[in-house]
Amino acid sequence: MIRWGGRGHGEGPAGARSTVHTYIGRLRAALGPDGVHIKTRDDGYLLHPDEHLIDTRAFEDGVREAAAAVGDEERVLRYDRALALWRGELLADVADAALRDRIGLRLAALRLSAAEERARLLLSLGRHERVAAELPALAEEHPERERIVADSMLALHRSGRSADALRLYRSVRGTLRSAFDAEPGRDLRTLYDRVRRDDPALRRAETPTYAVRVRGEWLPWNTGGDPALEFCNTYAGWGGEPLPGSEWLRGYRTLAVWAGHLDLLDDRTVTRLLRRAEERPEEASAVLEGAGVPERAVRVPRGRAGCR
Numbered sequence: 001m002i003r004w005g006g007r008g009h010g011e012g013p014a015g016a017r018s019t020v021h022t023y024i025g026r027l028r029a030a031l032g033p034d035g036v037h038i039k040t041r042d043d044g045y046l047l048h049p050d051e052h053l054i055d056t057r058a059f060e061d062g063v064r065e066a067a068a069a070v071g072d073e074e075r076v077l078r079y080d081r082a083l084a085l086w087r088g089e090l091l092a093d094v095a096d097a098a099l100r101d102r103i104g105l106r107l108a109a110l111r112l113s114a115a116e117e118r119a120r121l122l123l124s125l126g127r128h129e130r131v132a133a134e135l136p137a138l139a140e141e142h143p144e145r146e147r148i149v150a151d152s153m154l155a156l157h158r159s160g161r162s163a164d165a166l167r168l169y170r171s172v173r174g175t176l177r178s179a180f181d182a183e184p185g186r187d188l189r190t191l192y193d194r195v196r197r198d199d200p201a202l203r204r205a206e207t208p209t210y211a212v213r214v215r216g217e218w219l220p221w222n223t224g225g226d227p228a229l230e231f232c233n234t235y236a237g238w239g240g241e242p243l244p245g246s247e248w249l250r251g252y253r254t255l256a257v258w259a260g261h262l263d264l265l266d267d268r269t270v271t272r273l274l275r276r277a278e279e280r281p282e283e284a285s286a287v288l289e290g291a292g293v294p295e296r297a298v299r300v301p302r303g304r305a306g307c308r
Contacts, residue, residue: 056107059085063114067274072121075216079118086111106279112138112145113278117253119151121216123158131155136168143172144180146188157195157202165195215270217257252277252284 024045028038039046062082069075090104115138122131132155139145139152149172156165169184169192176182184192194202212219253274260270277284 055085055087056090058082059107060110063110063278064271064275066114067117067278068271070215072125072213072216076118076121076125079114079121083111083114083118109281110279112142112148113281116145116147116151116281117216117278119148119155123151123155128155128158132159132161136164139168140171140175143175146185149184150188150191153191153195154202162195162198166192169195214261215257215274217254219254219258219261252287 024038031038036047059082062078062085066075066078066082069078090100090107115135119131119135122128131151135148135155136152139149142148149168153165153168156162156168169188172188173184176184183189191202256265256270256273256277259265260267265273
């Protein structure tokens with residue numbers, strides 16, 4: 001609601017009212033053909049966003065719905081719909097670079113997080129060729145998003161395009177060096193070595209042998225024992241090389257789903273945490289990095305508790 005200041009709100013400069021009327025008239029003429037209408041209400045003007053599709057809002061809603069969906073197929077479908085709304089640079093024709101950055105950085109990060117999650121789901125469903133066809137271009141554009149790079153390499157490798165996977169790594173490494181004065185992370189370097197030596201384990205989806213799928217995450221099928229014991233045993237794998245059996249709880253998203261699965265959090269809270277992790281992945285990573293101190297936890301044999 002754009003409200004015109006009246007008595008008690010301070011008077012505008014001479015001619016201000018007519019200037020506002022002129023600009024409102026121009027806006028009506030420009031937006032009217034697209035079905036956007038500005039209505040006069042009392043001492044102001046009102047635009048009803050529900051009368052017109054605002055693609056940024058539809059995109060955010062679509063990503064939230066995808067994160068909250070239960071089945072993997074449904075989640076992929078909803079991510080497809082949301083990402084299809086991204087048809088180019090935000091506000092490309094109506095704003096300068098500084099304004100686009102200020103308004104669009106959060107949306108751009110959300111788009112990348114959604115693309116990462118969609119790729120992870122497709123890989124778990126065995127649709128590596130689809131990922132190989134769509135994701136490498138985004139990896140080239142955003143070499144700093146190592147999860148996108150890793151999933152692109154894995155998809156290419158599983159599609160029989162190992163040379164392209166190695167080429168992508170070298171391209172990303174060169175960009176990181178020149179643009180950021182940085183090297184690829186340990187996980188990405190390890191993946192490169194595994195692709196180069198054609199590790200047979202990379203050829204198949206890394207599905208746990210005893211697990212249940214909950215909200216798109218693999219959890220141990222026997223989850224349901226003492227939560228503190230299960231958490232401490234798995235927490236021992238954080239902060240360094242993963243210990244056997246600790247791989248399932250190494251991400252913020254999985255941690256939130258696990259807590260909900262054990263009824264430590266209600267479904268609404270889990271959905272909110274998943275949405276926040278999608279929108280602000282750097283904060284989620286910082287939370288895990290801050291918690292991942294291996295000296296504070298030890299793995300113990302089944303049936304014995306120990307967390308220090």
